[in-house]
Amino acid sequence: MDTANHLSINTYDFVETSQNPKLNIRYATNGGSHLLKFYINDEYNSSFTNYGFYCNDIDIELKNQDIQSTMPIVLRGTDNSDILDRNSVAILALTYAREFKFFNSSFFEFNIENTVFNTYYEIEDFDMSGSEFALYDVTNNLRLIPVLDNDNKLVKFKLLTTQNKRDLILINLSKSIKNISSIQKVNFIDFSNYFDKNYLIISNKEKFNNGTGNVVDDYIEYRQSTQGGGFKILEEDIQNIYDQFGYGINRYSQAMNNFIMYYNDYFSSPEYVLVIGKGLEYPEIRTDAQLTEQKNVFIIPTYGYPGSDNLMASRLNNNHQELALGRIAARDADQLDTYLEKVKRYEDKDNYAQTLEDKLWMKKIIHLVGGSTMRFD
Numbered sequence: 001m002d003t004a005n006h007l008s009i010n011t012y013d014f015v016e017t018s019q020n021p022k023l024n025i026r027y028a029t030n031g032g033s034h035l036l037k038f039y040i041n042d043e044y045n046s047s048f049t050n051y052g053f054y055c056n057d058i059d060i061e062l063k064n065q066d067i068q069s070t071m072p073i074v075l076r077g078t079d080n081s082d083i084l085d086r087n088s089v090a091i092l093a094l095t096y097a098r099e100f101k102f103f104n105s106s107f108f109e110f111n112i113e114n115t116v117f118n119t120y121y122e123i124e125d126f127d128m129s130g131s132e133f134a135l136y137d138v139t140n141n142l143r144l145i146p147v148l149d150n151d152n153k154l155v156k157f158k159l160l161t162t163q164n165k166r167d168l169i170l171i172n173l174s175k176s177i178k179n180i181s182s183i184q185k186v187n188f189i190d191f192s193n194y195f196d197k198n199y200l201i202i203s204n205k206e207k208f209n210n211g212t213g214n215v216v217d218d219y220i221e222y223r224q225s226t227q228g229g230g231f232k233i234l235e236e237d238i239q240n241i242y243d244q245f246g247y248g249i250n251r252y253s254q255a256m257n258n259f260i261m262y263y264n265d266y267f268s269s270p271e272y273v274l275v276i277g278k279g280l281e282y283p284e285i286r287t288d289a290q291l292t293e294q295k296n297v298f299i300i301p302t303y304g305y306p307g308s309d310n311l312m313a314s315r316l317n318n319n320h321q322e323l324a325l326g327r328i329a330a331r332d333a334d335q336l337d338t339y340l341e342k343v344k345r346y347e348d349k350d351n352y353a354q355t356l357e358d359k360l361w362m363k364k365i366i367h368l369v370g371g372s373t374m375r376f377d
Contacts, residue, residue, distance in 0.1 A: 004076040005089050013099035014067045019113070021062040026091035027075060028055045035079035036087060041071055049079075057091075067096055101125045106172035113165050123155040123170065130174025138167040146170070186243045189236075191266070198269045199223060199231035202256070203276035204238045204299045210333035216276055219340050227348065231272070234263075238277075238300055251285055253301040256312045264313070264322055273313060275300050275327040276336065281307040297331045 005027075023040070030053065037047045038060065046060060073092065077085030102108045106127040112119075128148060135144040135157050146157040155170065171177075201220060208215045220235055222228040236259070242248055245262065246255025256275075264270050277299030285291055285298050303311040313325040330336035345352075352358070 002088075003080075003084055003086055004074060005087060007073045007075070007089060007092055009071045009073065009092060009094050011067055011069060011071065011094065011096060011098075012103075013101050015097045015099055016064045017097040019097065020064065021067055021094060021096035023060045023062055023073075024057070024091065024093040024095070025060070025073075025075065025089065026055070026057045027087050027089045029053065029077070029088075030083070030086040032083040032085065033079045033081055034077060034085050034087070036085075037076050037078055039072075039074040039076065041066060041068060042074075099124070102170070106130075106175040108170045109168070110170075111165055111167050112159070114162050115159075116161055118158060118160050120158045121156065122149075123157075124153065126155050126170065127172050127175065128153060128155065130172050132173035134171050134173055136169040136171065138169060139164055140166065186248065188244050189240060191262070194234045195267050196269075197232045197234035197267060198271045199229075199233050200260070200263050200270070200273045201233060201235040201276060202238060202241065202259075202273070202300060203235065205235075207277065207299050208330070208333045208336055210337065215333045215336045215340065219276065219336070222340065222344065227344075251282075251298075251301055253282070253303045253312070256301060257303060257314075260313050260323065260325070261315070270323060273323050273325040275309065275312075275325070276330065277327075278329045278331045279307065279309070279327065281305050299331070300327075 025038070027036075029036070029050065032052070034050050034054070035047060036049070038045045040060075040062070048056065048058065050056065071094070075087055075089055077087050079085045100121060101124045104125055104127050108126065112121075123146075128150060133146055133148065133155065135146050136142070137144065137159075140162065144157055146155045148154075149156055159166065201216070201223075203216045205214055205216050216235065220233050223231050224233055239250075241255050241259045242250055242252055245258040246252035249255070260273055263273070278297055279300050279302035280298045281302060282305060285301075291298065302309055309325060309327050310321045311319070313321045313323040315322070328336060328339055330339060
């Protein structure tokens with residue numbers, strides 16, 4: 001996220017028509033006041049204002065003369081009255097009329113505007129090496145077989161009249177269909193068998209084996225005991241949560257929110273959620289290279305940016321936490337075991353001396369303040 005985003009779009013085989021091109025931009029802003037100015041082809045185009053964290057999706061109508069082979073586009077934040085006016089662009093898409101030339105591709109997505117007549121098309125420069133081809137009309141759920149003109153290197157097809165714009169995909173089936181060498185079955189859990197549980201533990205258990213056992217099991221055993229509260233524990237592995245509540249996407253923090261809200265809504269008496277494992281914000285764990293860095297020992301995701309575990313127990317567009325949720329940010333079995341022993345000693349306080357002398361250590365603290373800017377002080 002920066003005060004100015006410098007982007008560009010390349011165009012190909014542009015054709016002038018009566019329908020103007022359209023530029024779609026989806027962007028987000030940081031906190032504070034915003035005055036965003038758009039520059040296209042190094043010329044000012046338009047501006048938008050808003051306040052605070054904001055996600056906006058806008059369409060800008062262009063003229064035919066605006067289309068160039070390479071179009072520089074700048075989104076610049078200019079209101080720095082309180083904090084730097086920063087923005088980040090997620091989507092930049094240009095819709096324009098062009099010739100039907102497909103770069104010798106074997107897979108090509110395109111769209112055609114609605115027509116009042118049946119229309120005939122010829123596609124140039126498409127990969128015609130192969131024996132099976134298909135045209136998918138995604139809008140109307142149709143699968144068409146095009147005609148191949150090998151002599152003239154053309155793919156031909158006819159479309160019937162339609163009232164809606166068509167989204168189409170032309171595929172060389174001989175080259176663009178991916179073969180799956182293996183598939184793994186995922187068995188979902190029937191959580192109705194556990195609706196009486198009142199204490200949810202989410203962990204990545206394979207990270208907490210200490211050679212003689214698993215420290216997560218030790219923590220569960222303690223919390224189930226009379227000394228630890230006598231809770232009814234449901235322990236769930238993070239990978240199962242990814243599979244059942246996050247479409248199988250690893251490191252998907254929304255899966256955590258989906259599962260915790262399910263626990264809150266369907267279990268008979270949900271009380272506590274405990275996350276066991278170190279968490280990092282998404283920008284720190286986005287790439288394979290980041291995940292291999294020793295400093296990025298990552299076990300359970302947090303939610304949002306800046307990260308907030310509280311949001312994992314909150315509804316959409318609501319910062320109110322609906323369940324008591326905490327995290328033990330342990331990186332390995334030794335750290336978790338050390339924390340568990342401290343918890344046991346703390347909760348067994350009635351068996352320790354309660355004099356002022358014995359409690360004096362609790363008054364010894366270190367208070368740290370300061371930040372990189374005045375805003376953080």
